[in-house]
Amino acid sequence: MFPSEFINGLRESLGLERAERVLDALASDPPVSVRVNPFKRSLPDLRAHFGPLAAEPVEWAPEEGLYLRERPSFTLDPWFHAGAYYVQEASSMYVGALFDQAAAALGGPDGLRVLDLCAAPGGKTTQLLSHGGHRSLLVANEIVPSRATILAENVARWGVPGAVVTSSDPSAFTPLRGFFDVVVVDAPCSGEGMFRKDAKAVEEWSPDAVRLCAARQRRILSAVWPALADGGFLVYSTCTFNRQEDEDNAGWIASSLGAELLSMRHFYPGEARGEGFFAALLRKDGSFRSSPSGEAALTLVQKDDLVKVFPKAFAGDLSKLGKSLKIIASGTAVATVKGRDLVPEADFALSCVRDEGMELLAAKGMRLSSETVAVNREEALRFLSKEPLTLADAPRGFLLLTYEGQGLGFVKNLGNRCNSLLPASRRIRIRM
Secondary structure (H helix, E strand, C coil): CCCHHHHHHHHHHHCHHHHHHHHHHHCCCCCEEEEECCCCCCHHHHHHHHHHHEEEECCCCCCCEEEECCCCCHHHCHHHHCCCEEECCCHHHHHHHHHHHHHHHCCCCCCCEEEECCCCCCHHHHHHHHHHHHHCEEEEECCCHHHHHHHHHHHHHHCCCCEEEECCCHHHHCCCCCCEEEEEEECCCCCHHHCCCCHHHHHHCCHHHHHHHHHHHHHHHHHHHHHEEEEEEEEEEECCCCCCCCHHHHHHHHHHHHEEEEEEEEECECCECCCCEEEEEEEECCCCCCCCCCCCCEEEEEECCEEEEEEHHHCCHHHHHHHHCCEEEECEEEEEEECCEEEECHHHHCCCCHHHHHHHHHHCCCCCCCEEEECCHHHHHHHHCCCCCCCCCCCCEEEEEEECCEEEEEEEECCCCEEECCCHHHCCCCCC
């Protein structure tokens, strides 16, 4: 099933007994895990939502991660589309614990500028948004445009305004010298840890591919390294097992780029309940420039006809980032100006700061007219499928649809029908 060179390398690094345990686990079904959005729901809420499917918390993310006994249809769950939780592989949630260590050493998460360099589809990005809160800036980058679009959708569902989604080569970050306090690099790798989920990874694996991946990871790290502030932290991770891409590269970062290697950890299927994963925490040589600020105020940013809400403390950073990077989304889109009217944006329905956004609009003399209407599961799925929806007893005009207290999206109610403002890219295409 697996390449003989891979099996021999695993036995050499782990010993025969441990290697066989890992190989047996790689032939089994992967576990299912989810992570709550703390700005929308609590972990007990999530446990109650999944009912008998809910199992134990994820050991290294006990306040946010939860295992499920089997995989439900997330596509048919309005909570998923509302951004109440993210379906994330359990081992990769360890990045959140490493970020917390880094943030604590820097005085707390408030005011930090964070980069998630290889971010799609968004598991680690949304976790970093959860841990950084509304008082930090997160740049989430994905070089492949189609994957960057998926990343932007998942960031929008999370509803935190301090995110900027970019689609740039790692070399584009080199001129941003010392800009980021924490950089996360979940590097493209040979994917050994994902063998039981990705048959293509098994087919493409070879010793030469491992060497090429290790070399590419060093090029990526070298390009982004100048953008990390002196005294700042790097979280380096892969979903593979071999030394070349893991321990050797972590040691190379320390010796060649200039950092202190603080910790390393491997997650092996059969020993940890998750996929194969490696993560290291390093601190760049030098003294950190200052303690982060803790300003929580938001501001409105308008570009052409689009009005967005963004953390005030970082509003000036947008132009600097735009000079080096291709920005495809930033902040939370609130509304589009059409003549004298404001048309609500779909992302605003998913936002964690809708009340603050409405107050900022009112202060500017801009009125966004919409009322909130609770819908049942069938109505929610009709909306998410962009099927015809009638809300005859609801007010006319723009309506914010909610499901069990969660914002889903906007419609314009005409009485005999509703015009959906849900983007076509978010439409679900299967029904019960």
